[in-house]
Amino acid sequence: MMRIVKGNEAAAIAAKLAKPDVVAAYPITPSTDFPEKIAEYVANGELPHTQFIPVESEHSAMSACIGASAAGARACTATSSQGLELMHEMLFIASGMRLPIVLYNANRALSAPINIWCDHQDSISARDTGWIQFYGENNQEALDLMLMSFRIAEDPRVLLPAMTCIDAFICTHTFEPVDIPSQEEVDAFLPPYKPTHVKLDPDEPMTLGPFGVPEYYQEMRYAQHLAMKNAEKVIDEVFEDFERRFGRKYSKVSPYMVEDAEIVLITLGSVSGTTKEFIDKMRKEGKKIGMVKLTVLRPFPFRELIPLIKNARVVATLERNISLGYGGAIYADLAGTLINEEKRPLLIDFILGLGGRDITFNDLEEIVKVCEKLIRGERMERPVWIGVKKELVT
Amino acid sequence: MSETTSLLASGHRACAGCGAAIAVRQVLEAAGPNTICVNATGCLEVTTTPYPQTAWRVPWIHVAFENAAAVASGIEAAYKALRAKGAIPKDKKPNVIAFAGDGGTFDIGLQALSGMLERGHNVLYVCYDNEAYMNTGIQRSSSTPFGAATTTSPAGKVIPGEMRKKKPIALIAAAHDIPYVATASIAFPADLKRKVKKALEVEGPSFLHILAPCPTGWRFGTEKTVEIARLAVETGVFVLYEITNENPLRPIVTKKIKDRKPVEEYLKLQGRFRHLFKPVKRQDIIDKIQEEVDRKCKLFGVDED
Numbered sequence: 001m002m003r004i005v006k007g008n009e010a011a012a013i014a015a016k017l018a019k020p021d022v023v024a025a026y027p028i029t030p031s032t033d034f035p036e037k038i039a040e041y042v043a044n045g046e047l048p049h050t051q052f053i054p055v056e057s058e059h060s061a062m063s064a065c066i067g068a069s070a071a072g073a074r075a076c077t078a079t080s081s082q083g084l085e086l087m088h089e090m091l092f093i094a095s096g097m098r099l100p101i102v103l104y105n106a107n108r109a110l111s112a113p114i115n116i117w118c119d120h121q122d123s124i125s126a127r128d129t130g131w132i133q134f135y136g137e138n139n140q141e142a143l144d145l146m147l148m149s150f151r152i153a154e155d156p157r158v159l160l161p162a163m164t165c166i167d168a169f170i171c172t173h174t175f176e177p178v179d180i181p182s183q184e185e186v187d188a189f190l191p192p193y194k195p196t197h198v199k200l201d202p203d204e205p206m207t208l209g210p211f212g213v214p215e216y217y218q219e220m221r222y223a224q225h226l227a228m229k230n231a232e233k234v235i236d237e238v239f240e241d242f243e244r245r246f247g248r249k250y251s252k253v254s255p256y257m258v259e260d261a262e263i264v265l266i267t268l269g270s271v272s273g274t275t276k277e278f279i280d281k282m283r284k285e286g287k288k289i290g291m292v293k294l295t296v297l298r299p300f301p302f303r304e305l306i307p308l309i310k311n312a313r314v315v316a317t318l319e320r321n322i323s324l325g326y327g328g329a330i331y332a333d334l335a336g337t338l339i340n341e342e343k344r345p346l347l348i349d350f351i352l353g354l355g356g357r358d359i360t361f362n363d364l365e366e367i368v369k370v371c372e373k374l375i376r377g378e379r380m381e382r383p384v385w386i387g388v389k390k391e392l393v394t
Numbered sequence: 395m396s397e398t399t400s401l402l403a404s405g406h407r408a409c410a411g412c413g414a415a416i417a418v419r420q421v422l423e424a425a426g427p428n429t430i431c432v433n434a435t436g437c438l439e440v441t442t443t444p445y446p447q448t449a450w451r452v453p454w455i456h457v458a459f460e461n462a463a464a465v466a467s468g469i470e471a472a473y474k475a476l477r478a479k480g481a482i483p484k485d486k487k488p489n490v491i492a493f494a495g496d497g498g499t500f501d502i503g504l505q506a507l508s509g510m511l512e513r514g515h516n517v518l519y520v521c522y523d524n525e526a527y528m529n530t531g532i533q534r535s536s537s538t539p540f541g542a543a544t545t546t547s548p549a550g551k552v553i554p555g556e557m558r559k560k561k562p563i564a565l566i567a568a569a570h571d572i573p574y575v576a577t578a579s580i581a582f583p584a585d586l587k588r589k590v591k592k593a594l595e596v597e598g599p600s601f602l603h604i605l606a607p608c609p610t611g612w613r614f615g616t617e618k619t620v621e622i623a624r625l626a627v628e629t630g631v632f633v634l635y636e637i638t639n640e641n642p643l644r645p646i647v648t649k650k651i652k653d654r655k656p657v658e659e660y661l662k663l664q665g666r667f668r669h670l671f672k673p674v675k676r677q678d679i680i681d682k683i684q685e686e687v688d689r690k691c692k693l694f695g696v697d698e699d
Contacts, residue, residue, distance in 0.1 A: 021475035022468060049478035051471035056509030060464035063506065066457050067432065067468025073475055075468065093457055192481075200430045200453040200469060202488045209456035210443035 001180050007171035008033030010139040010178045011078065011104040011164065014146035016041050017186040018102070021073035021193075024053035024064035026083060029116045030168045031106035034078035058083035062090035062101070069099035070208055071200045074150065074193040076101065080168065081108035084122045088129070094161045095130025095224060097209055098197060100153035103131070103163040104146060106172045107269065107320070109355040117356020118168040120268060124321040124329045130224050132162035132231055133297040135268045139176040142166045144248055145295070147186065152238050154193050157230040167270040169356070181246055189245055228299045235296060252301035254293040255308045257283065261290030263371045264312040264345070266330055268294050271318055271359050278364045289368060294330070302337050310338070312345040314371040319383070320353045327351070327383035346374050352386035363387055399451075401427060406449035407441040411616030413606030413623060414438050414522040416580045418493060421520055421602070424590035427452055429489040432466045434498035435459035437529040438522065453488075460502040462492040463510035466517040489518065489594050496523040496537035500561050511570040511599045518593045518600045521563060524608035532611040536561040539631075540686065541679050542666045544611075549669035554679055559686065565645070567601035568637045574600035576636035576648070580607075581624035585648060589636060596639070605632045613665020625660040627651070630691040650698035654691065657684045 005013065012034045015023065025035035035054070041047040051068075055061045058079050065075040079087065084105055094101050105123050109115040120135075127133060132152060134145040142164065149162035166172055181189075199206055212220060232252075239250040256276050258264055267275050272293040282289045292308050294301065309315045315338075319328030326332065328349030338344040350367050353359040363386045370384055401422035408415040414437060422429065431454045433439045439456045442449040457465045470490045476482045492510075494503055499521040510517060526544045527533040534547040540559045543549040547556035568575040573596035578586035586604065593600035607622045609615065614622055626632040627649060634649035658680055661667040670676045691697055 021479070022471045024468060024471070049475050051475045053467055053471050053513065055464065055467070056505060056512075060461060060467070060506050060509055063457060063461035063464035064468035064471065067455070067465035068472035068475075069468075070455050070465075071430070071469045071472035071476075072481075073468075073472035075472070089458060090461070097457075200455060202428045202430065202453055205427075205451055205453045207443055207448035207450050207454045210445040210448060211440050212445050216445050 001182070002177050003180055004175045005139060005178050006033060006173055006175055007139045007142045007166045008106065008173070009037055010143040011146050011166065012037035013180055014143045015076050015102070015104070016047060017147060017181065017183060018074065018076070018150045018190055019047065020050055020076045022051045022053065022065065022068035022075045023077065024055050024061045024068070024075070025077045026055050026058045026061045026079065028058070028080050028083040030108060030172045031078045031080040031104065033172070034104055058086040059090060062087035062094060065101045066090060066094050066097065066099055069094070069101050070097065070198050072195050076103065078104035080106035081110055081122045084126055085110065088126060091126055091129035091131055091161070096220065098159040098224070098227070099161060100159055100193070101161040102146065102149050102153055103161065105163050105165045106168045107165050108168040115355040116168070118170055119320040119354045119356070120165070121321045123163060123165045126163070127298055127329065130160060130228070131298065132160055134162065134164045134295060135297060136164060136166045136171070137270055137272045137293065139171055139174070139178045140248070142171060143178055143180065144242065144246070144250065147190065148238050148242055148250070151190050152231065152234055155234045156196070158227050158234050159197060160224070160227050160231060165269070170270040185245060189242065232299050250295060251304070252294070252296040253304045253308060254295060256291040256293070258290035258292060258308050258312070260288055262288045262313045262375065263290070263368060264309050264315045265289065265291045265367070266294065266315060266317040266334065267291055268297065268320070268330065271320070271353065274359060275318070275364065278361050281361070282368065287368065300333050300337070305334070305337055306341060309345060310341055310343055314374050315345045315347050316367055316371050317349045318359070318367070319349050319351050322351050322354070322383070331383065348374060349383040350386050351383045357387060401429070401451045402442065403449045403451060407444065408437065409610050409616070411609040411619040412437070413524060413580055413608055413619050414495070416619065417520070417522045417604045417606045420580060420583050420586050421491065421590050422452065424587035425489050425491060425594060429491055430469055431455070432462045432469065432490070432492040434462035434492070434494035434503060436495040436498055438493055438495065440529060459498055461506045462494045462498060462503060463517070463519055464506040466490050466492040466519070467510045467513065467515045470515045470517050490516065492517060492519045494519070494521055495528070496521060496525060497527045497535045500536045500563050507567070508570065511567060511572050511601065514598050516598055518590070518602065520602045520604060522604050522606040524606050524611060525560070526611050528608050528611045537563065541670060541683055543669055544666070554669055554676060564601065564603040568643055568645070571642055572600065573598045573639045574636070577603045577605070577632065577634050579605050579623050579627050579632060579634060581620050581627060582634065582649060585634060592636070611666070613668070614663055618663060622660070622663060625655065625663070629655045629657045629660045630687045630696050631657060631660055633690065633694045633696050635694060645694055647694050647696055651696050652698040654697055657687050
């Protein structure tokens with residue numbers, strides 16, 4: 001059924017279709033619609049068994065999800081920005097305890113200064129927490145990725161939490177047509193969660209979250225690493241099954257006109273749409289530009305990425321984040337991906353679109369110009385900042 | 395007094411004479427095996443679960459320091475949801491008990507505790523109070539009593555130990571207007587167990603504040619734990635009371651004291667108060683402690699005529 005919904009509602013509908021046992025969430029702009037919608041579904045009897053816990057903080061939201069998941073429940077939450085930061089400590093614990101909690105994150109800039117608009121600093125800062133990370137381009141992807149994330153996270157070969165990240169306002173508050181699958185279709189795709197690895201049950205007492213001494217700690221981390229490796233395969237399987245059932249194709253990396261591209265732009269999230277249009281325009285002007293959209297950031301799609309970009313002359317990352325004192329986070333991942341390849345492109349990171357600043361064709365043109373300079377042999381300091389009003393910075 | 399097979403098995407790494415371990419054993423004896431425990435980070439968690447060993451014969455989970463109440467909320471909600479959808483039997487209703495020390499309750503866990511109490515989860519929250527951050531090496535908390543020396547409220551040449559008074563945590567819990575709040579002491583196990591049972595019988599949140607003397611942090615001989623816990627009650631330093639739905643917000647003393655002993659008898663047995671006696675006796679501070687205890691005992695109605 002097609003409906004015109006905001007990104008937040010698309011994510012909430014996905015959660016509803018997954019029939020969660022426990023949703024614990026705290027309001028924060030711009031993801032607040034999510035807990036509002038869940039509360040509404042519960043109040044209207046549309047989620048008859050679901051317990052909605054209106055917690056007193058995001059830290060407690062994730063803590064309650066951890067408790068619920070450990071007790072055998074399907075648990076999910078939603079947050080953004082400062083909220084994701086407040087639950088940062090718990091993100092590691094959810095993953096370390098191998099609890100397949102699902103989180104919806106509205107990508108929003110971090111304070112200071114306080115800013116409610118889009119960038120990716122929040123979830124980028126959480127990329128080492130042991131969570132699977134999906135980035136959606138539009139509202140349909142918000143729904144689909146959320147739905148798939150339950151099955152991927154709960155797969156016995158994975159058992160890791162997963163977050164779906166959607167751009168603040170650009171998607172969260174924009175109405176778009178979204179194809180909503182039926183409950184029957186979703187039930188057939190997503191079986192109920194029946195954990196065997198954890199259980200808080202007096203009939204079979206189990207100690208969860210013990211003190212990990214040096215003789216064992218490293219092995220537990222290694223097991224998490226293996227689970228992430230397993231997730232690579234499981235994500236592909238679930239994407240394929242999803243396409244078979246629902247007709248929408250997903251892949252960890254989505255190339256656009258990369259076959260002959262001299263310059264490949266790497267994108268995350270909603271800017272991918274703008275970039276595709278921009279590439280169409282550039283192609284008409286005879287410029288060989290392509291794009292790769294990353295849908296999955298963790299586990300990092302090394303294998304899929306390398307063949308798509310290694311023949312380009314320049315690969316440019318569009319970064320709505322900055323690791324201050326270093327540069328773009330995606331750049332670092334890509335550099336690590338390419339460093340041992342015999343043939344590899346030049347790599348450069350562009351910092352732009354922070355704190356809700358729009359990314360326009362003009363910005364993308366500037367990026368292309370810099371990439372062309374690199375091709376001509378010019379060298380420059382990186383990262384390159386796009387659209388900074390330098391007169392305001394003293 | 396204790397059953398032979400404790401739900402907290404012997405062989406854990408707690409110090410000899412640990413008040414917290416005694417408190418947990420007494421609570422579990424009253425609660426029975428149909429119980430899920432949540433444990434905040436602290437001595438209790440560290441000493442009972444060095445992987446791959448565990449002292450817990452009931453299901454147990456530790457997540458972090460500040461969120462035992464929130465984790466317990468999630469467990470309780472999960473059981474509700476799983477019952478509602480028929481995934482588990484309708485009558486499968488284990489007790490959910492959160493254990494946290496004073497640091498995890500009075501300080502870093504207060505917000506999560508308040509949230510859990512306010513939302514009305516059917517959880518018993520037990521604070522085992524040893525009046526400082528013992529696991530990290532005896533730092534003051536907002537539970538540390540006036541005059542006590544800790545490593546962050548040392549008895550110096552100018553400042554004689556902790557200069558703030560103890561936060562009234564059970565009254566703060568009671569201010570949430572929850573069905574049951576009580577204080578208890580390991581020196582009065584029958585009273586403690588009765589309170590645990592009462593707390594688990596009510597529908598909704600309950601809070602139990604147990605004074606759990608710590609030989610290492612309070613600096614007394616390991617054989618004196620129960621004696622000191624008893625003296626805390628007999629001197630009026632720690633008042634045993636309960637607050638029920640029948641008399642909301644009104645503490646009813648459950649152990650009235652006849653001929654209340656002077657606080658000095660309690661203080662002088664503990665190294666954390668040694669500076670009040672040597673090298674010179676700080677009668678002024680001892681008097682101040684006594685005045686505060688007298689005031690509190692009058693307020694609660696501790697003294698038996």
